[in-house]
Amino acid sequence: MNAIRIAEGVYWVGAIDWNLRNFHGYETEKGSTYNAYLILDEKITLIDAVKEPFKEEMLSRISSVIDPAKIDVIVSNHAEPDHSGALPFMKSIAKNAKIYAAFGAGIKDLAAYYGDLGYIGVKAGETLSLGKRTLTFVPTPMVHWPDNMVSYMTPENILFSNDAFGQHYASDERLDTECDLPEAYIQARKYYANIVQPYGMQTGKALDALAGLKIDMICPSHGIIWTEHIPDILALYKSWVANEYDETAIIVYDTMWHSTEAMAHAIENAFLAAGLKPRLYNLHYCHNSDIVADAMTAKYIAVGSPTLNNNMMPSVASFLTYFKGLNGNKKKFIAFGSYGWGGQSPDQVSEGLKSPKCEALMPAIKLAYKPSDEQLKKIEADVLEALKNQ
Ligand code: FEO
Numbered sequence: 001m002n003a004i005r006i007a008e009g010v011y012w013v014g015a016i017d018w019n020l021r022n023f024h025g026y027e028t029e030k031g032s033t034y035n036a037y038l039i040l041d042e043k044i045t046l047i048d049a050v051k052e053p054f055k056e057e058m059l060s061r062i063s064s065v066i067d068p069a070k071i072d073v074i075v076s077n078h079a080e081p082d083h084s085g086a087l088p089f090m091k092s093i094a095k096n097a098k099i100y101a102a103f104g105a106g107i108k109d110l111a112a113y114y115g116d117l118g119y120i121g122v123k124a125g126e127t128l129s130l131g132k133r134t135l136t137f138v139p140t141p142m143v144h145w146p147d148n149m150v151s152y153m154t155p156e157n158i159l160f161s162n163d164a165f166g167q168h169y170a171s172d173e174r175l176d177t178e179c180d181l182p183e184a185y186i187q188a189r190k191y192y193a194n195i196v197q198p199y200g201m202q203t204g205k206a207l208d209a210l211a212g213l214k215i216d217m218i219c220p221s222h223g224i225i226w227t228e229h230i231p232d233i234l235a236l237y238k239s240w241v242a243n244e245y246d247e248t249a250i251i252v253y254d255t256m257w258h259s260t261e262a263m264a265h266a267i268e269n270a271f272l273a274a275g276l277k278p279r280l281y282n283l284h285y286c287h288n289s290d291i292v293a294d295a296m297t298a299k300y301i302a303v304g305s306p307t308l309n310n311n312m313m314p315s316v317a318s319f320l321t322y323f324k325g326l327n328g329n330k331k332k333f334i335a336f337g338s339y340g341w342g343g344q345s346p347d348q349v350s351e352g353l354k355s356p357k358c359e360a361l362m363p364a365i366k367l368a369y370k371p372s373d374e375q376l377k378k379i380e381a382d383v384l385e386a387l388k389n390q
Contacts, residue, residue: 001060003038004174006225007156007217011038013061015054018170026194027287030187031170034082035221037160038062042131043072047151047160048221052085068093073128075135076101077162078148079109083221088114100128102139105147138209140164142202144195157216164206165233167191167223176229184224188233190293191222192240197296198327204241243329246297249276253304254283254313259338259370260304266376267302267334270383276300283315288322295323301331301358303349307339312348320352332390333358334383336365343368362386
């Protein structure tokens with residue numbers, strides 16, 4: 001495997017994980033990459049490592065350019081094992097390499113995973129001369145763990161941004177100018193929604209900290225490298241951080257005998273009549289991580305569940321747990337569901353949506369057994385009226 005030159009003296013030496021389909025609960029249908037970067041200067045420098053099972057792939061890419069034992073500096077921008085798993089292996093080869101990580105959390109987290117490999121903590125604004133080049137370290141805590149930082153390199157103005165601006169997107173193309181760009185944006189959005197969204201406020205602070213920098217290349221730790229489309233990905237991040245809404249409404253449900261599904265379609269009709277763009281997700285077929293990517297910017301969310309053994313269906317509980325954890329922008333919600341007897345699920349759904357601080361558009365909608373056409377028409381009319389009256 002060969003290193004890929006991305007700038008004079010700068011190489012991508014990461015790994016492509018074509019088969020990754022799950023990243024701690026996030027469905028990664030396009031696989032991923034673990035990006036590592038090699039800088040050839042007076043101090044030979046490796047930025048980040050890769051997931052441990054991919055260490056030989058990284059080593060072979062580094063070896064295509066230099067003797068890996070000659071690496072002087074390893075910068076660990078983030079201790080999560082998808083970027084640090086191969087660190088002990090690299091340290092065993094580059095025995096004299098000094099490992100730099102964020103002062104405090106970075107060192108603490110690396111030590112917890114790998115023991116003492118002799119880490120050097122760096123603080124905000126601290127610099128490291130590599131020879132012709134200089135790295136400046138900028139902490140970006142909680143984008144996505146407390147230890148995250150980014151490294152900015154001059155004179156090329158390259159931002160090694162780690163998780164920020166990443167995408168779970170396996171590709172042999174490395175640059176935004178070479179890849180399937182619409183797919184890269186889809187995956188960047190899904191990545192933000194599932195990984196970065198809970199820390200939108202901290203991401204906003206990180207964007208502020210980077211605002212004064214001239215950036216000619218963004219090298220994230222997953223997916224493609226941003227070059228010509230830097231203004232576009234920065235603008236998208238700003239809109240996501242600002243919790244901007246679009247004119248969509250998402251309807252998430254599970255169904256036993258299609259009654260709750262029929263209610264979902266009645267609500268869909270109401271959203272359509274109100275001029276919104278509804279999107280339907282049957283939890284039997286759709287993954288939580290895809291739904292939350294669309295939910296991120298939606299104005300409304302409707303969640304439906306039949307009552308099963310006095311409870312909402314487990315698939316709906318799973319979605320609500322996942323949705324709550326992402327702490328995204330607040331929406332008006334509709335809880336709904338059919339039942340045979342008992343009928344507890346719509347109120348449970350309603351409680352589940354209140355805890356991520358969403359606000360009920362209207363009382364929960366409940367119907368026994370199979371809804372009649374008249375009942376469905378009434379749901380449609382009631383939802384439309386609630387939308388008009390707010
Ligand atoms: Fe890609 Fe937070 O690790």
